[in-house]
Amino acid sequence: MALLGIDGRVVEVEADIGAGLPGMKLVGLPDPGLKEAKDRVRAAVRNSGQKWPEQHVTLGLSPANLPKLGSGYDLSIAAAVLAASGAVSGSKLLGTVLLGELALDGRIRPVPGVLPALLAARREGLKRAVVPIDSMFEAALVHDMEVLGAGRLRDLLAWMDDIESLPRPEPADEIPPPSVADLADVIGQPEARWALEVAAAGGHHLLLVGPPGVGKTMLARRLPGLLPELSREESLEVTAVHSIEGKLSRSSPLIRIPPFADPHHSISLAALIGGGADIAKPGMISRAHRGVLFLDEVCEFGGERLESLRTVLEDGEVRLARRKGVVCYPARFQLVLATNPCPCAPPREADCTCSPSVRRRYFGRLSGPLLDRIDLTVRLRPLTAMHAHTHEFDEPEPTARVRDRVLHARDRAAKRWAEHGWRTNAEVPGPVLRREYALPRETTALLDRSLNMGAVTARGVDRCLRVAWTLSDLAEVDRPEADHVAAALGFRDRRAA
Incomplete structure (x- = not known):
């Protein structure tokens, strides 16, 4: 899998072993780190008890015009070469994602980006993945996909020949979320x-x-x-x-x-x-x-x-x-x-x-x-x-109580915007607030005067309307009132700074 941001592209690794002087050629826009895979993979294969082909090996990474970065292709390169040489069976490789960096002694090291790579592979219809054993905790987050872990190259080769099976991730325990400051x-x-x-x-x-x-x-x-x-x-x-x-x-x-x-x-x-x-x-x-x-x-x-x-x-x-x-x-x-x-x-x-x-x-x-x-x-x-050392005033509200009001207000907003796909008032475009959900003129009179005086911009008007809707959700009323619009405008007063 080639990662571009958090999006992944499937990369097909092909190996051809033909006549010519012994050597290895890697094509498909590899970066310098990936070009070094030739030496890493050859040493890992030899130290895993396998023989490296004494012929010319050509490796193709497709699509050829997509830049390939990092060392996560090592495992797939080794498997492709050994399957092409006939050392192991390659029947299990079709439709299987292989991720991992190879150490010189054949250990499979973890690579970053396993989760987005497998999520992209699942979107592409691939159903199986082999990842480093140390990355299984991350790969287990991807459901509807068979995830296997390998600690060494010889473990992968034994699985390809149906000699041994590879471990699967254990079901993750439901861990409560970490505590937050009150x-x-x-x-x-x-x-x-x-x-x-x-x-x-x-x-x-x-x-x-x-x-x-x-x-x-x-x-x-x-x-x-x-x-x-x-x-x-x-x-x-x-x-x-x-x-x-x-x-x-x-x-x-x-x-x-x-x-x-x-x-x-x-x-x-x-x-x-x-x-x-x-x-x-x-x-x-x-x-x-x-x-x-x-x-x-x-x-x-x-x-x-x-x-x-x-x-x-x-x-x-x-x-x-x-x-x-x-x-x-x-x-x-x-x-x-x-x-x-x-x-x-x-x-x-x-x-x-x-x-x-x-x-x-x-x-x-x-x-x-x-x-x-x-x-x-x-x-x-x-x-x-007085505020800091006496108890004459009410105790400050804890997070749990304030959060209940926040969740209730968010639920009202989510139901209101559900048909549009928005979840919070801050996501609502200004034209929608001014047309489909336009407020009465007497409600926005103060906002209109501020706009005419140049005290607020057109973008500021939209943001005031969003805050007004939030204030109405917290007040549990159906539509913002003039007081809510005035309070929203007061929050934008730069003189408060």
Whole structure:
């Protein structure tokens, strides 16, 4: 299987043994790592007790115009050569996917991307796969496919001759999802807690502005706990991205909780959105797919990195063109930004030593087009001793209670948009909200005045309508009212920053 992003293409490996000087020729656009397979495979075959053909061996990887990268073709090359020479039977190879890198002594080493490769093979109608024994925990996630594991090349050859059988993966135990941080740990900040709930209920992007130590990072890290668990299809999609990076946990390979990615502000552009020399690898935004991407100290990120997110936020995917092809990685995430209001960021705003121009320049690192894609902006205030040390106020709500309201609101939205295939209000296109689900003029009067005054853009109007629908879902009313539209517009007020 050749991987292009998280999509796979079936590669047919052919071997021809003919007259000529002993040697081996590999055709079909192999990369330098795959060209070295000739020496790896020859040594593995000899050290597995088999004789390498003393004739000219030609190996073809079809389709020939598709770039082949990596060492995952070693196992199929060895099996094709030995079947062509008559050393073993090749009847079991038809319709079988072989994945694995060969060590010089014949051991089969794991390769990244086993899960997306087998998912693609299943879509192509293939019913059987042989993978490294150490990758069986990952391959077992693919249902409706016969998965076998091999630890050494001689094990595969014995299976091909019906001498021995290969082990199958054991049924995976139902492991409870990992625990998440509780929202009850956050003291105070009622406005920010409410914004977090709205963001979770509608899938909206969020900007948190406040001095250090007021709870911006704590709030962001608790957003995944408010989101619903991933469905089976979503889990496989997210797990496939992590499989390409080779970072799956053996104990719980299937990712069921929305992921949380928080890159440092010194991250490179390629590490953020994806990159590489030949075929681009996924970046942090793809690791946050179906989850949360948190950019702390966002004003410290370079403009190029922040502006690269603009198209991704609209499309939910990133396309990367490199020398050997264009790949597309999923990147549909909730963006949470956090920043200080100014460079000096004192605990109390009255102690700020920054001039107005410095403050504007600092916050101006967030461009208007990027901020226009943020649905909710909220200002966090410093905590007081009374809030932190007394029990005169109500205990903060835990994640479980807030999550119940979020799930109920999401269920209302999912039923409303079911015929269109959307699951959250944030996914609904603006034209649908303005035409099929248009609100009465008296309900949107404030929004219309803001648009006429230039206080909000056309994109901002669409995003206000989406937030208004989320607020109505949380309030359990059928349609947004004027108060919901006003509250949604208030969340977009940049003066709150």
